[in-house]
Amino acid sequence: MRTIVLLLVSNVFMTFAWYYHLKHTGWPLWKAIAFSWFIAFFEYCLMVPANRYGFTGGFSAFQLKMIQEVITLVVFSVFAVWALGEPFRLNYLISFGLLLGAVYFMFKK
Structure with missing residues (x-):
């Protein structure tokens, strides 16, 4: 559970680092990059322990990557709708369902 929580919080930071600047297209590029790198530091501070705990706790590297994706x-879907005001379409939901199928097969023995 610790791995999942760390991955979740890490991905919140990552999503803000990668996409928040899109709301501020008036920023110079250097400012967007500096802002993103500042936030990404905290993402790494959570992602590295999440992967370490998960790997030593029984997840394979492939499983950790699939969980993270x-x-x-x-997280991105919530962010895109909430922060960027983008619509959520049915084909996105279908795509996510197919990805969950991939997760099922990743964990199947």
Whole structure:
């Protein structure tokens, strides 16, 4: 559970680092980069322990990556709708369902 929580919070930081500056297109590029790197520091401070705990706790590297990708898509979807005002379409939901199918097969023995 610790791994999942760390991955979730890490991905919140990552999403803000990568995409928040899109709301501020008037910023000079150097400011967007500096802002993103500042936030990304905290993402790394959470992502590295999440992967370490997960790997030593029984997840394979492939499983950790798949968990991280699903969390990333969920966090990004909320962010894109809430912060960027983008619509959430049915084809996105179908795509996420297919990805969850991939997660199922990743963890199947």
